[in-house]
Amino acid sequence: MREAQVECIDDSYFDRALNPANEERNLIAVLEGLGRLPSSFDVASLLPLLQHSSVNIRLLAIKNIGKLRPTNHLPALIEFANNEKATLVRREAVSTIGRMRTEAAIPALVNFLHDPDAKVVLQATRALVTFKKQKQVEDAMLSLLDHPNELVQAAIKKELGEKNNGKDTTHSQSPDFLKNLFVQGDVREVLKSIPDESVHLTFTSPPYYNARDYTIYKSYDEYLEFLVSVFKEVHRITKEGRFFVLNTSPVIVPRMSRSHSSTRYLIPYDIHPRLTKIGWDFIEDIVWIKPDPSAKNRNGGFFQHRKPLGYKANSVSESVIVYRKHTDKLIDWNMRQYPEEIIEASKVQGDYEKTNVWKIAPSNDKVHPATFPKKLAARVIQFYSFKNDLIFDPFAGTGTVGQAALNSERYFLLAEQELSYIQRARELFEKQEFFGDIPLKMCSSNQIPHESENA
Numbered sequence: 001m002r003e004a005q006v007e008c009i010d011d012s013y014f015d016r017a018l019n020p021a022n023e024e025r026n027l028i029a030v031l032e033g034l035g036r037l038p039s040s041f042d043v044a045s046l047l048p049l050l051q052h053s054s055v056n057i058r059l060l061a062i063k064n065i066g067k068l069r070p071t072n073h074l075p076a077l078i079e080f081a082n083n084e085k086a087t088l089v090r091r092e093a094v095s096t097i098g099r100m101r102t103e104a105a106i107p108a109l110v111n112f113l114h115d116p117d118a119k120v121v122l123q124a125t126r127a128l129v130t131f132k133k134q135k136q137v138e139d140a141m142l143s144l145l146d147h148p149n150e151l152v153q154a155a156i157k158k159e160l161g162e163k164n165n166g167k168d169t170t171h172s173q174s175p176d177f178l179k180n181l182f183v184q185g186d187v188r189e190v191l192k193s194i195p196d197e198s199v200h201l202t203f204t205s206p207p208y209y210n211a212r213d214y215t216i217y218k219s220y221d222e223y224l225e226f227l228v229s230v231f232k233e234v235h236r237i238t239k240e241g242r243f244f245v246l247n248t249s250p251v252i253v254p255r256m257s258r259s260h261s262s263t264r265y266l267i268p269y270d271i272h273p274r275l276t277k278i279g280w281d282f283i284e285d286i287v288w289i290k291p292d293p294s295a296k297n298r299n300g301g302f303f304q305h306r307k308p309l310g311y312k313a314n315s316v317s318e319s320v321i322v323y324r325k326h327t328d329k330l331i332d333w334n335m336r337q338y339p340e341e342i343i344e345a346s347k348v349q350g351d352y353e354k355t356n357v358w359k360i361a362p363s364n365d366k367v368h369p370a371t372f373p374k375k376l377a378a379r380v381i382q383f384y385s386f387k388n389d390l391i392f393d394p395f396a397g398t399g400t401v402g403q404a405a406l407n408s409e410r411y412f413l414l415a416e417q418e419l420s421y422i423q424r425a426r427e428l429f430e431k432q433e434f435f436g437d438i439p440l441k442m443c444s445s446n447q448i449p450h451e452s453e454n455a
Ligand SMILES: C[S@@+](CC[C@H](N)C(=O)[O-])C[C@H]1O[C@@H](n2cnc3c(N)ncnc32)[C@H](O)[C@@H]1O
Pocket: 185, 186, 187, 188, 204, 205, 206, 207, 208, 214, 215, 368, 370, 371, 372, 373, 394, 395, 396, 397, 398, 399, 400, 401, 415, 416, 417, 418, 421
């Protein structure tokens, strides 16, 4: 019902139509149809419905009351919110009280900071932000810093923390000495020479535990700890609010003999909680799907015997999980750090994949057993970085990330410990066009140029 219509209906209409004794479905129809309410609307006709036994009616009633700012009814609304048992309705009531933006509501809102429903606490926090300069409000908000709910903690930190939402003139920049640099060595050594907050995006596919013979780890735990030590450093060298995209998949360590079983490790799930603990916020779970024939056939036996429990799926998927370095700032802040012409030139053109299922054929290389396709790297780079950004791959293999970065006019920083893969990468880079005027630089981890020796 539009405002104009509401105004031409006489006052007694609402007393009749909103009478709590009416049938529930009629009341719901009227409440849902109220639309925008004129400021002259008498909230008193809605108040009796707050006592209705139906949660739906109480919810619709408080939502309609919330369209106005009936400060004269504040005490009644506070009492209602205090006694309301349904959290959804209570949340709406707190929101209505908050929207009045009146100091008279402060004591009630402070009380709601102790509500058992975190969403009510968030609603009260949101309302109190207007008054956060007042000591009592600031103290009450500070007391929530160790609230058990992580969203409440984050909201309080954001509101009370040092809020610097302005420009960071260095955000779109990266040190010249790192641009198009390929370092040979253990990435843990390489990382020691990389300054804090110098890369914009990391995309990598780490070694697959002991499934291939790059490195032999003593145990799965040791392997996970190794990855954590690297990704902690990746976190340090990543700029505020920027992304880390990790490609992994479950691996299988073959059985010792026919009298033993093989062991499967669900690497993406095991590494995930360790990453969030370091300060990587989870953003997207992309599933990279390869065509059926590219998967190793695991169900030959089952195909013959068809006995339950013996089923084995051919693995055509890998995980591509997107993380963001934790920050209180929104993605918009990151975008605002770039000049308009770079934003324009970095826009993702044409058709693009809209789902989290990315169908991309795998790649193969004559030297390296596990490269990922350039198309996958290109997509990640285009979605999660801007032109001229610095893209890092700590487990670079033949440098696929570097080649895809150049094609999209981004710089790269790569680390790889195996000389044979680096030689192969050199061959591939020879076929590659370099944008700008920064050539490929190769060195070992103890020869990384110093920050002051710019390219
Ligand atoms: C899955 S492969 C990455 C392949 C790469 N994405 C490509 O397209 O060529 C993992 C790489 O990590 C390298 N690696 C393993 N441990 C390393 C370490 N400690 N430091 C540097 N590189 C390491 C391996 O030699 C291997 O080339």
